[in-house]
Structures are given as structure tokens and as C-alpha cells.
Amino acid sequence: MAKQLSVFLENKAGRLARVTSVLGEAGINIRALSIADTSDFGILRIIVNDPSQAYTILKDAGFTVSETEVIAVRVQDTPGGLAAVLEQMSNANLNIEYMYAFLGTSEEDALVIFKIEDTKKARAAFKEKGIQVIEEQELYRL
């Protein structure tokens, strides 16, 4: 299980730059990132090396932030690697709310972040299917 920070952003110039500069100044490293956007607003989702410190920093800077539980999964970095994992998830009836890729660290593997409705059920299913879940502390160190 890993903690993702979700940040509310208005669709206005400079908002994303502000988040990243606030974090950068505090020495927080962004390890993975995705943005979901609509015409009016966006939701920035990030994995950082120190989620609780980053949470406080963003909150103090006036952003609306929340912590979200996500699962980081190791996927073979070969054609069909992700497809294999997704198929097994589908077989296990796991609903994916959203997903995005982690900035790569190794040659053979890719890391994918999943937000799944029922995290507990997902963990059990991954274990059963032999899908490798990256634990929190390891993830932040990557």
C-alpha cells in the first residue's frame, strides 16, 4: 500500500508550477505524477519521497490536498507485460479507478500505480496471482 497525494488545481496558468516549486524548495522529490483534468479544474496525483511532509507543505501553501491509498505494482517491461497484469485484475473482478506509470528505475521492470476501489481485496488478489506489490517504504526510497 502506498500513499498518493491528491491536489485540487484550478485550470489557471501557473498552478502546477506553484505546486512543484513549493515541493522543490522543501527538497521533496516527485517520484510519479498524473493529472486528471476537466475544462474547469484538474486533480494532480503524485507519489513523493516523503508524503506526510509534502502534505503539510502543500496545506500550508493553501492547497486542498488529500491522502489517497494506492497500490504500486511491478510489471515486466516487455510487450504485453501490462496486459498480463490487467487481465489478471479483470479476472479477479478488480475495478480500476485510475492508473499511471512510475518514473522508471530498472531495466527489466516498470512500476504502475493503481487506484482500486477495494484496496484490501486487490492486495489479496495480487498475492494469489503472484503479482509483485511494492511496499510503501521501498517505494518512497526508489
Added chain:
Amino acid sequence: MLYWDQEKECMPRENLRELQLRRLKETVYRVYAFVPAYRAKMDEAGIKPDDINSLDDIKYLPFTTKQDLRDNYPFGLFAIPMSEVIRIHSSSGTTGKPTVVGYSRKDLDTWAELMARALYSAGARKRSVIQNAYGYGLFTGGLGMHYGAEKIGASVIPTSGGNSKRQIMLMQDFGSTLLTCTPSYALFLAEIMQEMGIDPQDLKLEAGVFGAEPWSENMRRELESKLHITAFDIYGLSEIIGPGVAIECERRKGLHIAEDHFIPEIIDPVTREILPEGSQGELVLTTITKEALPIIRYRTRDLTTLNHEICPCGRTHVRMHKVLGRSDDMVIIRGVNVFPSMVESVLLNIPGVEPFYVLIVDRIGNLDILEVQVEVSERIFSDEVRKLEELGKHITKELESALGVSVKVRLVEPKTLERSEGKAKRVIDRRIF
């Protein structure tokens, strides 16, 4: 003691009406004799002071508007020589020439008396510690409250507006029991308190007297639960005297208008006809004891109703409903009247939504567009687009059903909408007519 001035506040209606008629006649004689602008208007309307023989005859007198104060800027409507004027207050004049009001010594005594009456009605006593966060200066809020609180003999902390963290520190250290400020500033203070990690239950604060802008019953619930206080509405306007024209009693079912000093009427803001008892319309006030600036039939632009039913509190003075909106704050969107207070009411009924909002009106092509900007607090934020969009839709639906006009809701980042220390600006009208 339940009342500050039982004889006046609980005067039998019949005696009150006699007193009002006598004072009205005196006032009309005075303005006719000493204020050329009033004499000209009355002559034009073909009415002489002697024509006023009953309270109903007030309907023959011409109205006074803010424009009349501007036309006679600065002192043209004063009914006494400047040497007898001992205080001058003025509006900020953001929408044109400021309106200027003056007070004789007796006027200031009356005002302090009315404010003492008001604060007493909200539970202030000699032992109270009153933190007055209304702005001191040309604005009547600060000094008006101040003199009333001193008259009661309470301990007054004249913090004026602003410097919110210091306000909260003083509230803690000095043990303030009563807070006086605008309702939007009170809410802002509650927010800062939360950020500072201060639990309002640890404070000595018991009550708040909030005014200078219209606020809803939902806002009352919000203020009461966030600050752990009883919130009282106070009404007044500088043109009439300042705060203290009307105040809620402990029942908080309408504000008692000090009828020994003012005569209220409700008119249709468009036809200017007097409306029957209980109808909603624009409040019109006549001062009947003011010396420096007597005002005849002042159109307040505030929309409300009057209730003459006897209040269980024992006071006989008529009650006005909490101001429902301002006829000039009202925006007409495709023929529908929309008041910011209605938007506030809807937002406060949606769990987690903070009452920080602004209405933006624009015209695209020939169509009026109403956008309501709402801040996304942590309580309603979600990491999923779908949920935020659903929330937006929910707010839109609730607003549309309450306002009867289509609305575009825009979710904005927290603290991006103005926190006002005076009167909150709730409407931005970008239409060019």
C-alpha cells in the same frame, strides 16, 4: 433585568403610536423649516407640515434616497448649524460621492442608548468583555458599537477589523465574551482559529452580534456551531443613525425596530406603493428624533417583512425579518430575481461546502449567464474527477431549483475568494447594458 429600557421597549402600542405621531410632526416641521431640499420636495408634492395629522399621513411625504444625500453633498441635508454638529461619519463612496451623516450631541446620546439597548438584548451586561472588530473610523459600525458597549459599562476591546491572529490571541488572553463584527469576518476568524489549532470551546466567547451585511439562518447555524456562541443579528445604516436601528431579542425570531425613534414602512421597490402587513418589500425608515440629519422616508434598499404580532419577549416594537437581500444587490438574470443570500442558503445546506462564494454575471450574445464560484474545501475534495463532477452537478441542481434560473458552478481553490473584513462583495456583474 430583562430589558435595557423597559418603559420604551415594552411601551403599549397605543402610547407608542401617540409618541410616534408627536415626534413625526415635530420632525416634519423641522425639516420643512430648516432644510431647503426637503421644503422644495414637499412643496413640489403639494404637502405642508400641517397636513400630517395621523401616522397614515406619512404616505404623502416624499421619499429620500441615497441620491438625495449625494446631491446635497456634503452637509446640505443637515437641519442644525455646523457648530452644533459634533460628529461626522461617511460612507466609503466606492460607488460615487460618499454619503455624509452628522450627529448633534443629543443624536450621539440617542445612538449610544440604542446600541446599549441592542447589546443588552443580545445578553451584554456590565460584566461582559466585548471585542469590537467592526472597523473604527468613518464607518459607523466601530464607534456605534463602542459607545453602546461603554454605556452598558462592559469592558470594551476596540480591536477594529483586521489582524486576525491578534484578534484571536486577544480573545483568548482577555477572555472576550461577546464578539461584534460582520458575519463574514466572524466566519473568517473561525477559519483562522481552526488553522491555529484553537478550539472555540476553550474560549469564553458566549455570543456574537453580527451585522452590516445580510446573512441567512444557515449562516447563523454555521457561525454558532463553529464558534460555539449564540449569534444575534443587528441592523442599522449610517443614513438613519448607524447600527442599533433594530436588534434580535433572545427569541431570535425577527429584529425589533426601535419604534420610539424610527417609523418603518414596507413598499414595493418598483411601484413604491405601501404594501399590506406581512408582505415582502423594501424597508423604508423615517427618523423621528434625529436633530442633525433627520431623514424622511429613507429607501434602505433592504428587503424584508414586518411582523406586528406580540413577541413573547415582552417587547412591543415591531419585528423585521432578517434582511432577505438588497434590492440593489439583487441581480436580474433572464427576468428572475437572484439574491446572494439565496445562494448562501443553498450552499450551507450541502455538507462540507463552505459559504465562501461569489456570483459572476455575464452576458454572452443576448443571454445572461450566472456563474457561481464555490471553494473546494478538504471535506468535499476527492482524488476522483467523477466525484468532484458529481458534486458540481449536485450544487448546480440545488442552486437551479432554489433560484429558478440555470447556473454554472465553478469549483475553485480554497482561499481564492475574497475574505472581507468589512462587507463581503458577493456579486460581480460584468454585463454591459
